Amino acid sequence: MTGFRVGEIFYGGYSQIAKVNGDFLVKKPKNLTSKQAMTLGTAGFTSLMAAFAIKAREELLLGEKVKNVLVTGATGGVGSVAVMILNKMGYEVTAVSGKDSKTEYLKSLGAKNVINRAEFDKDPKLIDKGLWDGVVDTVGGKILANAIVQTNPTGIIAVCGNASTNELNTNVIPFMLRGIKLWGMDSANCSIKRREFIWGEAANLIDFDLLEKSIQTISLEELIETYPKILKGEITGRVLIDLNK
Template identity: 70%
Template sequence: MSETFKAIVVNQKEKDFTREVKSIDKSFLKHGNVLVKVDYSSLNYKDALILKNGARLVKEFPHIPGIDFSGSVVESKNNDYKPGEEVILTGWRVGEIYYGGYSQYSKVNGDFLVKKPKDITTKQAMILGTAGFTALMCSFAVKAKEELLLGEKVNEVLVTGATGGVGSISVMVLAKLGFNVTAVTRKTEHNEYLKSIGAKNIINSSDFEKDPRPLDKGLWDCAVDTVGGKILANVLA
């Protein structure tokens, strides 16, 4: 690797918040025991908040954001990873309290990494990213519920925040798994998009923002909620 490389660095001195692409070297990366050459990272809602003003998520400055990344190991003091192996990172508060993936190189705790499956590329891993990983976990949980019910079929599944990252991928995956998906969104201009990725029905979010009634009529077998608040309360009512 070269002596220096580029990273997005955010900094705050009193009330002055800055963000810039800077040239740094390995000594800047103070966390972890595995050095990774970053191929790709994705842009998540939390990243946008941090890039805007730190969002009180970053506790120490200067800081490198980016809550996920994929790439290949360059140096390792962790026995589970060797140079050249391709890896993925999502979560573990990387990009918040640890330096993240918006850098050409990232150094993290090896326990935070997973080895990239052979059937996907590092680019595809970050096309899915943290949102896709979360959506897959939700979708597999719905499928697991059906299997645990000993033959009782799960048919109707509700997805809130359906045009967001987690929501839209959940709609797509759940539809592919054979469920009838109802998408909840306030962005009616995206109704055709939601239908194109598998939504059978679409409900405006405003229908879920009333005060919930206890023991309301059950309409769905499962739900994936990405919004919370009154919308979640009405889903559960």
């Protein structure tokens, strides 16, 4: 179970046994363990959703093959798993990160290039040189606005998050001149049919041995010290809660 606002307006988050609305449940594929499923969690699920949205350019829309893909907030939960999946799909991944010290980590996940976030944190041009066939954005604001004006014709931008801000100031030119698509990712209310498809693909696209290396396992009590770090964007990868710790 992910999404449906469980842990927000419904009880059931951070528990081993929970009574939940049966309509929220998806049968776990046999090739995933419970730990692997929750290591991915909502973030990993959203990364998979975003990767399939980008793949839609070549499959669903029968457009050109996707080659270059940008991932922003790349060391975060959504970003790091997206880097891994998009590389596995055969795309050249460029990661945008505020953490210079994590360049080697991002390369180990499959990023070909790593760009410092500062290069995207500036006022965007009306339209810029087209560089990306697809974008997974987890940050919003100027970073997303710059990604939009750098997206190639018919490119798809999967809008996942607002780690920096809810704001987006952009213009219509890249949409009219390049036919780009801004596609919002809503993991919380995604249909059961789509959830089953996405979970079914997880084991094919994710290297869990690699992912395991960047997981921090903490106790429920340690969450209190972890939340401020999440809000400051200081976390790398995923944080797993061991309720027995």
